[in-house]
Amino acid sequence: MTAIDGCSDMGKGRSIEQVAATLLCAERCHLGEGPAYDEASDTAWWFDIVERRLFEARLGDSEIFIHPLPFMASALAHVDDRRQLMAAEDGLYLRTKDSGVLQQLVAIEPDNPITRSNDSRAHPSGTFWTSTMGRKAEVGAGSIYALHRGALQRLFTGxxxxxxxCFSPDGTMGYFADTYENVLYRVPLDLATGLPSGGPSALHRRETPGWLDGAVTDADGLIWCACWGGACVEAFSPDGAHLRTVAAPALNTSCPVFVGPGYTRLLVTSAYQDMDISARAADPHHGCTFLLDIGAKGRPEPRVKLAADP
Structure with a gap:
């Protein structure tokens, strides 16, 4: 891993903090997304959606492996020490970590060739929220679903x-954004099921350059959101107040997750999608994956509970 001197200052409009940044993986992602972390093995995972690749980074010894996939996939969560739940373009799959064997658990929108999977995360109850979007970002084509004890239901559409x-640490509040609208929403949840107990309401509308992308909450309940085109990660309070803007080394930051002992570092993916040659030259770390020392502490990501789980 390599320290990076001076993160990008491409994000404009707010006071931007410079923090220590480390290059975790120099392999560029066309569309880096969906990072997850497994504390037991000190291993981080993320995807290059467009190039159909799954990255595995063993943080303790800096080993990185790239697994080719037979389809586009965008996010995963852990079921147990052996299995992961993966969100892919045609549904949810169980993946055996040691062998890489994939088994479809449930199809999502199988009769809709327009859409693919996008952002996902597990609720503290073990319910898995996942989403779809148009392959060409068709307006209104996306939805959010919940896999609760093996049963899939659509929560929001359009x-x-x-x-x-992402979710509040106590599981009583859920958050999501529509990047196209640049609006972050919150929705009250049933703690036991991770399902909505009320409707969503707008929490924050971004009006400075960049677009709300992937997010994760820390141990204090702050929402850390990557800003596509903003070269930064921003922190919001649970009531939507903007608290911090932290510079990142690439323009198109896409999704964060807390990693490492004590969950004190923020892993951030990035992308070079839709960047021409000149744009890439102006953004030397485009598509790389980083660790940021932001002075906040995360917490373990919940494991998914399937129908047969106790």
Whole structure:
């Protein structure tokens, strides 16, 4: 891993903090997304959606493996020490970590060739929220679903680019964004099921350059959201107040997750999608994956509970 001197200052409009940044993976992602972390093995995972690749980074010894996939996939969560639940373009799959064997658990929108999977995250109850969007970001083509004890139900529809799915530490509040609208929403949840107990309401509308993308909450309940085109990660309070803007080394930051002992570092993916040669030259770390020392503490990501789980 390599320290980076001076993060990008491409994000404009707010006071931007410079923090220590480390290059975790120099392999560029066309569309880096969906990072997750497994504390037991000190391993981080993320995807290059467009190039159909799954990255595995063993943080303790800096080993990185790239697994080719037979389809586009965008996010995962852990079921147990052996299995992961993966969101892919045609549904949810169980993946055996040691062998990489994939088994479809449930199809999502199988009769709709327009859409693919996008952002996902597990609720403290073990319910897994996942989303779809148009392959060409068709307006209103996206939806958010919940897999609760093996049963899939659609929660919200008419979205364009669902993102920023995350949950309050106590599980009573959910968050998501529509990147196309640049609005972050919150919705009250049933703690036991991770399902909505009321309707969503707008929490924050971004009006400075950049677009709300993937997000994660920290141990204090702050929402850390990557800003596509903003070269930064922003922190919001649970009531939507903007608290911090932290510079990132690439323009198109896409999704964060807390990693490492004590969950004190923020892993952030990025992308070079839709960037021409000159744009890439102006953004030397485009598509790379980073660790930021932001001075906040995360917490373990919940494991998914399936129908047969106790």
């Amino acid at each position: 979205l364009t680019i669902p993102n920023a799915i």
